Amino acid sequence: MRRLAHPDADIRARALGLPRGRPVVALLGSPEPLDPELSATVLPVLRTVLSEARRAGAVVLTTGADLGVAHLTGLASEALDGAGPRLVGIAPGRLVAADDAEPRPGELPLNQRHDTAVLVPGSRWGDEVPALLRVVDAVARKRPALVVLLGGDEGARAALVEHLGHDRPLLLLAGTGGLADELVSGALADEDIGVLARAGQVAVVHVDEGPERVLAVLRGVLGSKAGTPLRADVPTLALWPRLRFRAPDARPVVDPGFVLDYPLLADAIHEANEVIAPALHECEVESLRARERGRLLASAAILAGFATTSFAALQVWLRDVPWPGVLVAVAGAAAAVLAVVSRGADDVEFRSRAELLRALYFDHLSTPPPKNEAEREERVRALVTAVARHRHEPVGAA
Known part of the structure; x- marks a missing residue:
């Protein structure tokens, strides 16, 4: 567990016990419990995200509290039986209980499957967003940094505006409600976040489509260099035929960000x-x-x-x-x-x-x-x- 002295403290990966120069996957959502049916649909997707992040050597960031997306991320990590990536939780210090202490009224326990907890001075959700983005910068440096949005509220909105403003990729999980569905439906088309989403590297996958589509996006981002456009490139034929055929990964038929430009077709x-x-x-x-x-x-x-x-x-x-x-x-x-x-x-x-x-x-x-x-x-x-x-x-x- 690491504590920041003040919200704008300078963040260095080594000071927090985190690696440098690694890809980053930030899982953002609403700090509240998910519907049980939606949770059952999201859990296999999160297992795929963690498994691919582990393969790519990526660090996964959440809010850390044992609630909502962070709670499901902990369950997904447990299902991988120790084969998951490095999990880092970043949360307001007054909203979570320190270490294994019993939570006081208004506090939440930290999810025990996370390897590192970074507590930021603050008493409301959203206070952790600036520190989360600085952690992304400190860990990723010149490596890819992807945000996966499941639902989301005003805190996630502030994080996305900053994230998209740096021309970094975003994966919207449609069907999870909140900010994700508002962006997909075009309800925020005239706002700054809608403009940034339409102009940025954004992929849209409906949560009911299963982990395979999410895996294709993850491999396209985590296997690329920073700044590589998020698109479905068609692989070129090898010069010489191979003795053993290897089936290519499934690729989206239309551009992953097409839904944002034409929300009525979602x-x-x-x-x-x-x-x-x-x-x-x-x-x-x-x-x-x-x-x-x-x-x-x-x-x-x-x-x-x-x-x-x-x-x-x-x-x-x-x-x-x-x-x-x-x-x-x-x-x-x-x-x-x-x-x-x-x-x-x-x-x-x-x-x-x-x-x-x-x-x-x-x-x-x-x-x-x-x-x-x-x-x-x-x-x-x-x-x-x-x-x-x-x-x-x-x-x-x-």
């Missing part, structure tokens, strides 16, 4: 990401697998053709030796077979299915908003049926 994008995006990714992976197999066979055919030429030259040189002629025949036959097989290896079926699903994705976004909840549910059911048809029926019938 529900449609969420539905498309839940229903269409998984099938689309599966078809794209199968198409890439077939294409990689075709490239591998074509490369083998080229090598067999080169071997044929080499053995033929050897046969000319060794006129009275019969074995190069045998090798010429074997290599030539292999080259011919591989050339024929490679032409049929690049199966267009999954590529066609992927294009149909991609067209369905954007067709769903272009549909006018439903008039009521019943119409929305009917559209989702129709979307599920269309995805199943494009995914399983013969391509000509789709």
Whole structure:
């Protein structure tokens, strides 16, 4: 536990027992209990955040009190059984109980899963925000620093204005209420924080879409250099085919910050990401697998053709030796077979299915908003049926 002498005290990572030059993930939310159903949905997401932060060597910051997001972060860390990242809680000193002391009226206990607690002079939530941002600067230095917003209130708003003002990335978890949903819905579009969010590096993931989408954003940020734009880049094909195919990570179909520019499409994008995006990714992976197999066979055919030429030259040189002629025949036959097989290896079926699903994705976004909840549910059911048809029926019938 570390205490700051005054709110504007100079913060140095080593003085607080923290590492320097590490990526930082700050988990911000409202300092109040979360709805049990929402907590059950958020907990797997937080486990993914902590696991990826550990892999990237990142430090995770919360408010530290055993309540709300910080409490769930402690549960997620406990589920990782000691394989989590360094957890640091930053809280107003008069709102939390020191060490293991019994909390007095108006105080909250500190979450015991946090490794370090930094107590800031103050008696209300929000007093810790300036110190939290200085801790981010002290630890991250030139490494990436990502804020993940779950819900959020006025204290989180002040932190985000400062964070976005430094052109740092932000991940909004839509569906968690509070400030996160207000930003996604466009309710704050005319305010400073709305302008900064639309102009900044912001990704939007609905909490119901699961940890996979969050993981893609985390890897894009924590695996990059500071200042790298938050976007979904398409990986370039390797020059030489690989013997062992590795499926690429799922990537968002539309830019992660698209929802902020067009908030009326937020529900449609969420539905498309839940229903269409998984099938689309599966078809794209199968198409890439077939294409990689075709490239591998074509490369083998080229090598067999080169071997044929080499053995033929050897046969000319060794006129009275019969074995190069045998090798010429074997290599030539292999080259011919591989050339024929490679032409049929690049199966267009999954590529066609992927294009149909991609067209369905954007067709769903272009549909006018439903008039009521019943119409929305009917559209989702129709979307599920269309995805199943494009995914399983013969391509000509789709």
